[in-house]
Every structure is written in structure tokens, then in C-alpha cells.
Amino acid sequence: MKGIFESLRKTRNTVFSQIATILGSGDITEETWEDIEAILLQGDVGVETTLALVERLRARVTEEGLYRSADLQQALREEILALLPEPEPLNLDWPLAVVLVIGVNGSGKTTSIAKLAARWQRAGKRVVLAAADTFRAAAIDQLKVWGERIGATVIAGAEGGDPSAVTYDAIQYAQSRKADILIVDTAGRLHTQHNLMAEMKKIRHVIAKRVAWAPHETFLVLDAATGQNGLMQAHSFLKAVKISGIILAKLDGSAKGGMVLAIGHQLGLPVRFVGTGEQLDDFAPFDREAFVNGLLGSQ
Secondary structure: OOOHHOOHHHHHHHHHHHHHHHOOOOOHHHHHHHHHHHHHHHHHOHHHHHHHHHHHHHHHHHOOOOHHHHHHHHHHHHHHHHHHEEEEOOOOOOEEEEEEEEEOOOOOOHHHHHHHHHHHHHHOEEEEEEEEEOOOOOHHHHHHHHHHOOOOOEEEEOHHHHHOHHHHHHHHHOOOOOOOEEEEEEEOOOOOHHHHHHHHHHHHHHHHHHHOOOEEEEEEEEEEOOOOHHEEEEEEEEHHOOOOOOEEEEEEHHHOOHHHHHHHHHHHOOOEEEOOOOOOOOOEEEOOOHHHHHOOOOO
């Protein structure tokens, strides 16, 4: 099972190790800050977050008189950590906890759902999956295959059917079987397709009507390789639905892990889980300290 540190190897080696080198190379000059800005932008931290991070660092160097490499790197570590929201405990302590999972096609959404379900099942929870992505037959089939593999019941309808009806049936089934958690897959919406966004709102209405205070969690799955495009997706989804957290898929295959800082800083959304590899158990709860250590290369 891969961990967060290992999955950040590409981001660390191609981007953030350069910052550590710069901070340890002598006097801090205007050129130093320009170089750090360029490296952060290369790592897909984004313009707004990069400028904020560098401004905070510059202020600390001036106010605290920092000049030693170890002190500069510790300040960088603390300022990066400050960009990442501290998540609340997961809201799953209900007779039936309903988790809605959203995201665009190709983001790793269905695989992330399977990994999430397997994780919770290993913890002793009874999990049911709802194949409410009726837009593509392949999505329904893929979830069924995962369901068989991990031993979770999948409630599905026909291709092109009503996703809200599938969700309704899944809730009834989960309640009758006294399941602990229902995970609802939704169509891989392009954030420009307003009709599909309206459909998502309808699904949420069906859930809220059948289960008190549900959905209890709404996770947006983002592909780590999309970088700042992922941030744009998150902005668009937030306009349509309340999101409680991010699942960052395919972190191990990307050098753009810096996008997490932009998500935290600009959207205030916590990352809940990260996909760290292709195996079923390559999936880890997000740990802020471990993530910063993975970026900067300190265990």
C-alpha cells in the first residue's frame, strides 16, 4: 500500500525540492522570491495562492530576521500547513449515512468510490452502492464489477434511466437491510452542462426527503493531474451543490500536487482522501502533516 509521502514523489522531486535548494543557497534577495514564485507556479499552486504564500514568507523573513536555511524551511513548512484547512470529523454517525460522490468523467470517480467502500467495509461497516450515473452504461457496469469484487451490493437501473429513481431505490434497499453507509455515484458531469447540474440538485432533494440531514457528506473527486483545471471544476461544482470535501485521485501519477494548496486557500475545502496508486488499498485519509512532509521531503 502506497502512502502519501511516496505518492508525492513526482511533485517533490520536480518542484518543491528546488525551493529547499534555493532557501539553503545563501542570502535572500528579490531574485530569490521571483525564483520561488516561478517554482510554485510550475507546481500548479496557482497565481493567487503563490502570491499569498510568498507574501507571508517575505513578511516572516523581515519580521523575524530569518536567514538560516533550517529556519527558512521551517517557516515555509508552517505557511504551507496554514493553507490547508483542518477537516472536521466525517459526518457518518447516522442510522444510514448517505455519501454523494460527484466529479467529471475520467477523474477517477468510480474507482475512488470502490476504494472508499472497501475501506469502510474493512472497518466493519455495511456499505451499499447506488449506480446513479445512468448517463453511461459503462459507468453502471464498472460499478457492478467493483461491487462484486469488494462484496458490496450495487443498486442500478437501466442506461438512460432516472438517476433520482435509482437513488430512491438504493435508499429503500439500504434502509431495509440496515446498511450503515450508502454511497451514491453520479453522472460524470462536465461542469459546463447546466442540465446535469440541475439533475444533481434533484438527486440531493430525493436524498434529503428520505434521510434526515442527508446527504451527510458530498465528495468531489478531482484528478491530481488536472492541476488548476481541477480548481476551476471545484469552483463550478460549488455553485451547484454544497461540497464537504475533496477526494484527490491519481496523486501518485502527477507532479501537480501543489493544486491542493490552491484548493485549501481559495475554496476553503478540506481534502478528505487521496488515491495513492492503482491497487484497491492505495487510498489514504488525507493527513495535512504527512502531505507537507511529502512535499518538502521530510519524514
